Amino acid sequence: MSQKFKPETLCVQAGWTPKKGEPRVLPIYQSTTFKYDTSEQMARLFDLEDSGYFYTRLQNPTNDAVAAKIAALEGGVAAMLTSSGQAANFYAIFNICQAGDHFISSSAIYGGTFNLFSVTLKKLGIDVTFISPEATEEEIEAAIKPNTKALFGETVSNPSLEVLDIEKFARVAHRNGMPLIIDNTFPTPINCRPFEWGADIVVHSTTKYMDGHATSVGGVIVDSGNFDWDANAEKYPGLCTPDESYHGLTYTKAFGKLAFITKATAQLMRDLGSIQSPQNAFLLNLGLETLHLRMPRHCENALKVAQFLQNEPRVAWVNYCDLPGNKYYDLAKKYMPNGSCGVISFGLKGGREDSIKFMDSLKVVAIVTHVADARTCVLHPASHTHRQLSDEQLMEAGVRPDLIRLSVGIENVDDIIDDIKQALDA
Ligand SMILES: *Cc1c(COP(=O)(O)O)cnc(C)c1O
Numbered sequence: 001m002s003q004k005f006k007p008e009t010l011c012v013q014a015g016w017t018p019k020k021g022e023p024r025v026l027p028i029y030q031s032t033t034f035k036y037d038t039s040e041q042m043a044r045l046f047d048l049e050d051s052g053y054f055y056t057r058l059q060n061p062t063n064d065a066v067a068a069k070i071a072a073l074e075g076g077v078a079a080m081l082t083s084s085g086q087a088a089n090f091y092a093i094f095n096i097c098q099a100g101d102h103f104i105s106s107s108a109i110y111g112g113t114f115n116l117f118s119v120t121l122k123k124l125g126i127d128v129t130f131i132s133p134e135a136t137e138e139e140i141e142a143a144i145k146p147n148t149k150a151l152f153g154e155t156v157s158n159p160s161l162e163v164l165d166i167e168k169f170a171r172v173a174h175r176n177g178m179p180l181i182i183d184n185t186f187p188t189p190i191n192c193r194p195f196e197w198g199a200d201i202v203v204h205s206t207t208k209y210m211d212g213h214a215t216s217v218g219g220v221i222v223d224s225g226n227f228d229w230d231a232n233a234e235k236y237p238g239l240c241t242p243d244e245s246y247h248g249l250t251y252t253k254a255f256g257k258l259a260f261i262t263k264a265t266a267q268l269m270r271d272l273g274s275i276q277s278p279q280n281a282f283l284l285n286l287g288l289e290t291l292h293l294r295m296p297r298h299c300e301n302a303l304k305v306a307q308f309l310q311n312e313p314r315v316a317w318v319n320y321c322d323l324p325g326n327k328y329y330d331l332a333k334k335y336m337p338n339g340s341c342g343v344i345s346f347g348l349k350g351g352r353e354d355s356i357k358f359m360d361s362l363k364v365v366a367i368v369t370h371v372a373d374a375r376t377c378v379l380h381p382a383s384h385t386h387r388q389l390s391d392e393q394l395m396e397a398g399v400r401p402d403l404i405r406l407s408v409g410i411e412n413v414d415d416i417i418d419d420i421k422q423a424l425d426a
Helices: 007-013 039-046 061-074 085-094 111-123 137-142 166-175 251-272 278-289 291-310 329-335 352-360 391-396 413-425
Strands: 078-082 102-106 127-131 148-154 180-183 201-205 219-223 315-319 343-348 377-379 403-407
Touching: 007 061, 007 278, 007 291, 061 078, 061 219, 061 278, 078 085, 078 251, 085 111, 085 148, 085 180, 085 201, 085 219, 085 251, 111 127, 137 166, 148 166, 166 180, 219 251, 278 291, 291 315, 291 343, 291 413, 343 352, 352 403, 352 413
Parallel strands: 102 127, 102 148, 148 180, 180 201
Antiparallel strands: 078 219, 201 219, 315 343, 343 403, 377 403
16 A cells, blocks of 8 residues: 555555455465465575565565555565564664674663674674764764674663654764664654654564554564665675575665565575564554554653653652653654653652552552553563662663653553552552
């Protein structure tokens, strides 16, 4: 479905366009394999000479319909679903970096991504330099080496809620002949479309708002089609020189703007797997149909809760980029004029002990290791995800010991605020 339609229409209808007599609703193609009439037809698929389905480790029609919907929402040319957000981030980097290469990442990123970049990719010989999202263009440039292949950042970081100046990062990336990869999980394309600000590749953990109901772990990589790999061919031999595993085919020559996603599918999915199950893709699609209705409500509720917390004497501090006076307010308004997301963080005056007592007293709001779904939830990193760290180490990791991460859902906001009130009283 063409991108001339507005986001609301794309959420509901893009991706799956049934022909005469076909199901109105996207079917789940729960099949590992696909039938052909001749061995010649099958051989052409294996040589990438024809496009088509042959084995669900590489591609599945349900997945591709959902990926096409997300590509349309982001304004990209192609997308690929992955089994998790972690897999999406791994493939986005690994598709253009190999042993001996280097990339630069904002330090304000999700903990799992930080670990993937700093520990696991290092074991594969891919080196990363972390820089502050607030680094100047000169400072970012100073971190670039001859073997640097990409810049990476999160639009709104999980859990520190820092807003990335996408245009600044895109300028530095393009001046130095490399793509900018943006993890757009928290705003979703309803609130921000990074391609419009110069990003080249967008990744998501679809586990969060896109699914929106906390049913399915998943991820997606979307390509804008804008980055000119061939103009920087010496840096990207995997895309711009022949692939011996496909009889010497060159992705950029054979697939043009689809080169990045085709290589990720034909090489990385083939060799490493990590495709999303068609069943999960179906559930993700149901989530996407209402994404445009849910995101404004998440933002509206989160702003009201943040304002309540700001005026509450027992609360020491509140961090929400849509709150006037927040350090990132101006950037948030520039990139996400309709609101950022439903995630806020705050601290209680009592500190670590009181935070635990407060959370245990909540009734509507649940303690879960998740963010960004319909149900309001909290997490106290110092007691949960980062519990092995001392207060000092927590501060070094950028997580205050009293930090409570609150993911505001789409319930009635008065019930959420009343629950927080009674827990503060307790
Ligand atoms: C959750 C998350 C991830 C990891 O995604 P999974 O689906 O849990 O693998 C990556 N980036 C961000 C910003 C996230 O919030």
